[in-house]
Amino acid sequence: MLILLNILSGVALLVWGTHIVRTGILRVFGAELRRVLGRSANSRFRAFGAGLCVTSLVQSSNATAVLASSFAAQGLLPLAPGLAIMLGADVGTALMSRVLTLDLSWLSPILLLGGVIAFLSFKQTRTGQVGRTVIGLGLILLALHLIVEAAQPVMQGEGVKVMFGALTGDSMLDTLVGAAFAMISYSSLAAVLLTATLASSGVISLKVAVCLVIGANLGSGLLAVIGTLGQNPAGRRLALGNVLFKLAGALIVLPFAPWIAQGIGALIPYPRESVITFHLAYNMVRCVACMPLIDLVSRLCYRVLPDRPEANPELRPLYLDPVALSTPTLALANAAREALRIGDIIRTMLDNLVELMRANDPAKARSTIRMDDDVDQLYAAVKTYLARISREQLDEADSRRWTDIITLTINLEHAGDIIERVVTNIQEKKIMHRLAFSPEGLAELEDLHARVILTLQLGLSVFLNSDLRSAERLLAEKERFRDLERSYSYAHLDRLAGQSARSIETSALHLDIISDLKRLNSLFCSTAYPVLDAAGALRDTRLRRRVLDATYGNDSV
Incomplete structure (x- = not known):
């Protein structure tokens, strides 16, 4: 019983080590890996190489599948190069199994010692995350050594040999066992390394090991299919094509497993060495043979999972991929894209607003009011998505980005409410009574409206690029807008004193719109404060602290 527990603990340590390496690499190099995969869409051979390199780093073809399927679901990666990426990922996993089965037991204590020191000394920095990844590598090597040591006494028990022979006497059963372990451990690499270790200890035969390796490869493909069930057809097609390649390889090779x-x-x-060599050769031959079949499999995947038009695309988030939540950097990028989409809806609402100032259009007023429901829907989705991202896994930069995204989303939701209220007022006080603003008043409102549009565009640009000069320009625009708001309010009062009929009829509405445009302008300008604070461009005063509290929602002042 103790021997079995030692083996199981070694397996658990192996799985945990591969998990630490995968998550550590994605946290440190997540953005760079996304760019590598994104730039590979123009060439299948470049996509194959990108999949190989990325998987060699993260040591998990399933992690590469998450990144690739996320791109495909967002329309950023066509199916054909996506399938080439997945074929390269399988070869990358096989290469890493070759490296990790070398006699590197002497390296394990060095990696663990160095990794722990780096992680504890620089926990919330990039260096700390690299140290965490090094710890994972050390745990993998240590786990392999422990499994070998624990399995040695097993060879002395004939009953144990008979049990293993009875449980793994059928090729199909062996394959299913390998697939199940790869899915449970969330890593085909861990399954292959364990198989090689058990084979070297004599616990399983080479024929059983070959079937387990084939099953582990198939299990990683099934895991990707399960992980993309909640995505749109574009994301699921990539996982389907990947598992079809793996299934075809398994069906062709399994009948010849005893002779192989x-x-x-x-x-x-x-x-x-035999197990690892087979794993590498099997994946290389299968993937090279599948490259010419990518177009055929792509057409089959489109037939099985055709695109279906959405009834109302505005109400559905496009970029909040739940599969990416395990990769915080990718999840934050998805949330930022969805927040920018909310900004696009706000821009459309503002465009409609100026048209309603010029002309009385009841249909446009109703459609603009309905757009606020879309903003609320997306705001709730982004907020829920961000809440599901583990804050403990975020370093300092990612934590600040998380705060910036939720702050922008909240401000845009407030902006949608303000625009809805303005349009409702226009509908009740202007359109229903068929009134019109005076030419002078309309010109003033159009000028303020144009400046709000400029502030929105500039604010979204600052959010996206964190450009200091643009942030400083935002504050300058805020000061200029405040002066114009005061000037135009006085000008309106002068027209009232001059008994201008149109000014009298729309006076309350005119002043309300000016006030609401000022609020919108302030909301859009708030994007500048985090950038200015990070650059030290805000003075350390009570006003500065109030600004930051308003931006980040603190209650310290």
């Missing part, structure tokens, strides 16, 4: 095991055993006398 005999041939490899004759060429390579060491079972551990």
Whole structure:
């Protein structure tokens, strides 16, 4: 019983080590890996190389599948190069299994010691996350050594040998066991490394090991299919094509598993080397053979999962991929894209607003009011999505980005409410009574409206690029807008004194719109404060603290 527990603890340590390496690499290099995959869409061979390189870093073809399917779901990655990325990912996993099965037991204590020191010394920095990844590598090497040591006494028990032989006597059953372990451990790499270790200890035969390796590859494909069930057809097509390639390879090779095991055993006398060599050769041959079939599989995937038009695309988030939540950097990028989409809806509402100032259009007023429901819907989706991102996994920069995204989203939702109220007032006080603003008053409102549009565009640009000069320009625009608001209010009062009929009829509405445009302008300008504060461009005064509290929602002042 103790021997079995030692083996299981070694397996658990192996799975945990691969998880730490995968998550650590994605946290440190998540944005760079996204760019590598995004730029590979123009060439299948470049996509194949990108998938190989990315998977070699994260040590998980499933993690690469998450990134690629997320791109596909957002329309950023066509299906054909996406399938090439997944084929490259399978070869990358096989190469990493080759590296990790070398005799590197001497390296494990060095990696663990160095990784722990780096992680504890620089916990919330990029260096700390690199140290965490190094710890994961050390745990993988240590786990492999522990499994070998624990499995040695097993060879002395004939009953244990009989049990393993009875449980793994059928090729199909062996394949299913390998697939199940890869899915449970969330890593085909861990399944293959464990298989090689058990084979070297003599616990399982080489024929069983070959079937387990084929099953582990198939399990990683099934895991990607399950992970993309909540995505749109574009994301699911990529996972479907990937598992079809793996299934075809398994069906072709499995009938020849006994002869393959005999041939490899004759060429390579060491079972551990035999298993890893087969894994590498199997994936390389299968992936190279599948490259010419990408177009055929792509057409099949489109037939099985055709695109379906959405009834109301404005009410559905486009970029909030739940699969990306395990990769905080990717999840934050998705949330930022959805926040910018809310900004686009706000821009449309503002465009409609100026048209309603000029002319009485009841239909446009009703459609603009309905757009605020879309803003509220997307705001709730982004807020929920951000809440599901683990704050403990975010470094200082990502934590600040999380705050910037939620702050912008809240401000845009407030802006939608303000525009809805303005349009409702126009509908009740102007359109229903068929009134019109005076030419002078309309010109003033159009000028303020144009400046609000400029502030919105500039604010979204600052949010996207964190440009200091644009942030400083935002504050300058805010000061200029405040002066104009005061000037135009006085000008309106002068027209009232001059008994201008149109000014008298629309006076209350005119002043309300000016006040609401000022509020909108302030909301859009608030994007500048985090950038200015990070650059030290805000003076350390009570006013500065109030600004930051208003931006981040603190109650310290």
